[in-house]
Amino acid sequence: MSSTSPPRTPSRRLSPAPENVATARRFVRSALDGVTPDVVDTAELLAGELVTNAVIHARTEIEVSAWAVGGRVHVRVSDHRQDRGLVPHDRHPYACTGRGLTLVDELATSHGVHSSADRKTVWFELWPETPAPPTSAWETMAPSGPTVTVALNDVPYTLYWAAQQHWEGLLRELLLAASTADRTGEWPEDLAVAQNASSMICACMTAAVEQETPDSSTLSLLVAFAADAAASVVTLRRVLDEAEAAAQQGSLLTLPALPQIRAFRHWLLDQIAAQLSGARPTAWTQVTGAPSATPTELVPWDASEVEAADVPTVAADDGNRIIAVNNAAASLLGWHAHDLLGQRLTVLMPEHLRKRHVAAFTSLLLTGESRILGRSIPVPALHRDGRVVPVRLAVQTQEAVDGRTVFVAQLSTTTALPAPPRAPQDTLHATRPAPGPVQLPTTTKKARAVTLEQAAPEWLSLFADTGRALTSTLNMNERLRRVCHVLTRKLADWCAADLLDERGQVERVCIVHRDPQVPISGAHLGRLPPVSETTRGSLPRVLRGAGPLLVTDMPSRSQAQSPLDARQLELVEQLGGRSAVVAPLRAQREVFGALTMVRVRDEQPFTKEDILLIAELVRGIALGVDNARLHQHTHSNAEQLQRALLPGLPRSDHWELTARYVPSSTTAEVGGDWYDAFVLPGGDTVLIIGDVSGHDLQAAVAMSALRNMLRGIAVDRQEPPGEVLRRLDLASQTLSPQSTATCVYALVKSDGGPRELHHSSAGHLPPLLTTHEGETRYLDQGRGLLIGMDPDLPRPSARDPLPPRSTLLLFTDGLIERRGESLDDALARLRRHTADHARDPLDVFCDELIIKFGADASDDIALLALRPTLPPR
Secondary structure: OOOOOOOOOOEEEEOOOOOHHHHHHHHHHHHOOOOOHHHHHHHHHHHHHHHHHHHHHHOOOEEEEEEEEOOEEEEEEEEOOOOOOOOOOOOOOOOOOOOHHHHHHHHOOEEEEEEOOOOEEEEEEEOOOOOOOOOOOOOOOOOOOOEEEEEEEEEEHHHHHHHHHHHHHHHHHHHHOOOHHHHHOOOHHHHHHHHHHHHHHHHHHHHHHOOOOOOOOEEEEEEEEEOOOHHHHHHHHHHHHHHHHHHHOOOOOOOOOOHHHHHHHHHHHHHHHHHHOOOOOOOHHHOOOOOOOOHHHHOOOOHHHHHHOOOOEEEEOOOOEEEEEOHHHHHHOOOOHHHHOOOEHHHHOOHHHHHHHHHHHHHHHHHOOOOOOOOEEEEEEEOOOOOEEEEEEEEEEEEOOOOOEEEEEEEEEOOOOOOOOOOOHHHOOOOOOOOOOOOOOOOOOOOOOOOHHHOOHHHHHHHHHHHHHHOOOOOHHHHHHHHHHHHHHHOOOEEEEEEEOOOOOEEEEEEEEOOOOOOOOHHHOEEOOOOOOOOOOHHHHHHOOOOOEEEOOOOOHHHOOOHHHHHHHHHHHHHOOOEEEEEEEEEOOEEEEEEEEEEOOOOOOOOHHHHHHHHHHHHHHHHHHHHHHHHHHHOOOHHHHHHHHOOOOOOOOOEEEEEEEEOOOOOOOOOOEEEEEEEOOOOOEEEEEEEEOOOOHHHHHHHHHHHHHHHHHHHHOOOOHHHHHHHHHHHHHHHOOOOOEEEEEEEEOOOOOOOEEEEEEEEOOOOEEEOOOOOEEEOOOOEEOOEOOOOOOOOOOEEEEOOOOOEEEEEOHHHOOOOOOOHHHHHHHHHHHHHHOOOOOHHHHHHHHHHHHHOOOOOOEEEEEEEEOOOOO
């Protein structure tokens, strides 16, 4: 501790009341009368921070003493909670609590803490001259008394820091609120129990994290908590939930937690309380339906990943300002990436959506509830030249190591756009290099990190050899096989590679053993049992975003906890294994596979010291494999084919015409939905919408053939719509007898009289007419069988008037059909929505339909909307 205090040192005893913080500050200023003013100011500030900590965390009588000798200031703050150590916080610039000890650390010449039999004393010194004493460090204390070790598996540490910061802010506001009991129903004794539990958890978690090496995006911790703390942790959970409810109502001066932070806090506190009571652990990656338990959101946010991504990506902070954007997104919307940084997100939105976005974003921050996070939403984006670019928007949250929550939006185009020209090399702004491992916060990180430059020569050789293997072929599976051969020569005795397909199914693509004579059964290759949210074991945990995981205690097959785990352990039983590392293959913020590396001898097992370099090695392998995936993807032009088949729309002074096409959000396959519009030689306008059965490339080809046949038949003879569809049915039965389709064929007559729609339907949903006044009706006359059923049956035609400024909507079933909802209810819902937007501009009318009905659509959506203009006077 600092030097012994002189006789008759000025001191002051204070009760733990918040108003006594100001009393302590005034006392320190008076005790240091005659000292340099700026030193007194600093001493007063730091003493106030230490007394605040004592009021909040100790809640016992506080004694403050201050004196100066030779210009050197000495300050001590004592309390009678000697069993409760300090909990230093990392220097997060966005943290709302935990700055007191950081200020002392930054401004004091030296500092420390001393505990005796009856008190704890925190001290600091301010020296006006140099040299200064050695740098000080805060010491943390383990919990006193019996403890129980709790296993917290797959903890995303950035999410933990964010959750801890938020709940400490809630507790601080509860303490400071003048009428806490009236607003939240919590009495001071409950708050005291909650504060004690919070301090205990923070101290124990800090001590556990100090023992970890920053080797992955998640940590699996063994944390020693006080054995009798279960009840107090339950109280903490209840107090925080009720405080959050008060925050949602505006009764506390803090924002409620975002969904992922709230879900993580619940999991953490429930795990601690349950395991202290004897329950088994459940990893965060195994929590069913939890926000941010996906592989994407487990990773700490890194701006370089946004900038290096091929998918158009924009990241914004909680102030709704763009903080990162890649060239793909900027080019899509006609900007240079650097011009978008710092601008509000609304610059990328059409005018009619900006207020709605601000309202929804504000609601998310004020209530902690979201309707779009994690969903795929079709919306119009605004190009810099003023035109609308239809996109699908998928927004997720990620926690940054500096304490922020970042909103990351990926954009996928829903219409065919010409590829943007590549910017000249001298106009491209440099982006950060590919992201490396994200380090643990500096105040808790164990200083054992090893850089690639410091690695042993054998590691450098391994990095070089895997790089050559990755560039030796474009085939993805072959790349993995060659990489595994390199790994088994220099790192492991055998290696297995698994990949996830678009449906989340696991495929084992290769198993390579160092000894080519060791037989490997083909039964171990191919499709593996599925990964569910409750599947346990190292491999499913890694596929859900954890790791790299070190496995030193290999369980037997009889201990398998899931079919996938059983297949993995069966392979280990056959090939042998004493230790293993299971590492995720991750790129574009997604886990797409895993590498399992196994050593079969006890002499040289994998250790924690290997994990950091293995993580870096596998990161490079993942990028190389992902490049192969992208190469294969470019050879799949099914969607581009379908886009190319969508026609341009004719223009007229007598009507407006708008179309939208949105692919399904749940599949990457193309389908048979299409629309068409063209003008016949006689001046009538043809409107067509249809859907060929199937959802694959064959359906897209059949759709193209049917569309072209219908165009030729319509132009050849200008006949009633029913007769046109009959001839189409005959041609389809002759040329494609196995194909079926639905279709609406309509004519907008241009004979100079009142505008009429002549139409016929082949098993398709009826057109919807919405007047300018909001009246709606379905044009359900002229109905007939599907194309491909019976070409000899006559097909009826119908005619209906088209009032000026009314809106005619033709659409496919993907717009309205939802599981669990009847067709009648869906059609009624569509009528109500079109009535609400009957007077919107036609583009806005269509965009609102897509926004309302397109989220999470399981089928493609095509729609065609026509609005007759007012006749000239």
